[in-house]
Amino acid sequence: MTVTPLGIPRRVLELTIDGEEARVPEGSTILDACRAAGKDIPTLCEGDTLRPKNACRVCVVEVEGARTLVPACSRKAEPGMEVRTDTERARHSRKIVLELLASSVDLSTTPRVAEWLKEYEAKPDRFGPDAARLNEEPKIDNDLYVRDYDKCILCYKCVDACGDQWQNTFAISVAGRGFDARIAVEHDAPLTDSACVYCGNCIEVCPTGALSFKSEFDMRAAGTWDESRQTETTTVCAYCGVGCNLTLHVQDNEIVKVTSPHDNPVTHGNLCIKGRFGYQHVQNRG
Numbered sequence: 001m002t003v004t005p006l007g008i009p010r011r012v013l014e015l016t017i018d019g020e021e022a023r024v025p026e027g028s029t030i031l032d033a034c035r036a037a038g039k040d041i042p043t044l045c046e047g048d049t050l051r052p053k054n055a056c057r058v059c060v061v062e063v064e065g066a067r068t069l070v071p072a073c074s075r076k077a078e079p080g081m082e083v084r085t086d087t088e089r090a091r092h093s094r095k096i097v098l099e100l101l102a103s104s105v106d107l108s109t110t111p112r113v114a115e116w117l118k119e120y121e122a123k124p125d126r127f128g129p130d131a132a133r134l135n136e137e138p139k140i141d142n143d144l145y146v147r148d149y150d151k152c153i154l155c156y157k158c159v160d161a162c163g164d165q166w167q168n169t170f171a172i173s174v175a176g177r178g179f180d181a182r183i184a185v186e187h188d189a190p191l192t193d194s195a196c197v198y199c200g201n202c203i204e205v206c207p208t209g210a211l212s213f214k215s216e217f218d219m220r221a222a223g224t225w226d227e228s229r230q231t232e233t234t235t236v237c238a239y240c241g242v243g244c245n246l247t248l249h250v251q252d253n254e255i256v257k258v259t260s261p262h263d264n265p266v267t268h269g270n271l272c273i274k275g276r277f278g279y280q281h282v283q284n285r286g
Helices: 030-036 087-105 113-119 155-161 201-205 214-222 272-275
Strands: 010-017 020-025 060-063 082-084 145-147 172-175 182-185 211-214 231-236 245-251 254-259
Touching: 010 030, 020 030, 030 060, 030 082, 060 087, 087 113, 145 214, 155 172, 155 201, 201 211, 211 214, 214 254, 254 272
Parallel strands: 010 082
Antiparallel strands: 010 020, 060 082, 145 211, 172 182, 231 245, 245 254
16 A cells, blocks of 8 residues: 655644643744634734735734744744733734724724724724825726725735735735835736736735725625625636636625635635636626
8 A cells, every 4th residue: 555645744832822831833823823722813914825924913922031022923933932912011012003003094894803993992083083094085997806095004915915925917016115105006007007917816815805896895885795695605617627616705696706715725715817707607697
């Protein structure tokens, strides 16, 4: 009998999280360890298909011996490490970050933010009405997806997904510096004049809804978007032989958007333009 090796076994590390012993495979992050231990650590810029960017700093924790708070999403777990996730210092830092973000960005479509604002007693309104906001109208220059930069927290996940981590199209980058920094395509042109191939993988990783399906954007504007009435069905894309998995989001017997499972070994959450947006023929009943 032939035995096929499944990979080199990773040794197990032992550390302490909030006074309790935890064990994780070597190479795991503190966030991985916290989740394995059942700790609910808030995070916005972390994604399971991208390398950690540690941009938002909502996931900070205290580590014994460290001078500063450390981002749990990118700091690797180490043997004997003592981690504290719910100290006054960590909670205060998360509260301030949430207040700063919510005072300058529209987080109304960001999952769980309302829950975290309540948990950490954050009060974004204390910065007043003059807090720096873009106050920019959503960019609707194509029929597939919308860019609403009033919701952008500059986590750079879209840049990474469009760049060398997945698509290698490099249509998206960061323009400007400091308060003027923003996500843009080359020369800040309309999307239709850029290198964008409309794969929609940037939408897949956007944590705030700054990038969204035009179908979702239109339904939200009309007040008909209701995720509680939506079902999800995962199937195989029929356009080619690669075998990408599609998850069809259906509301009122209509496909409203398409995603892909992040744990699928073929797609890892990524699709092409046909897989993500080419579903209209399914419900063309004319």
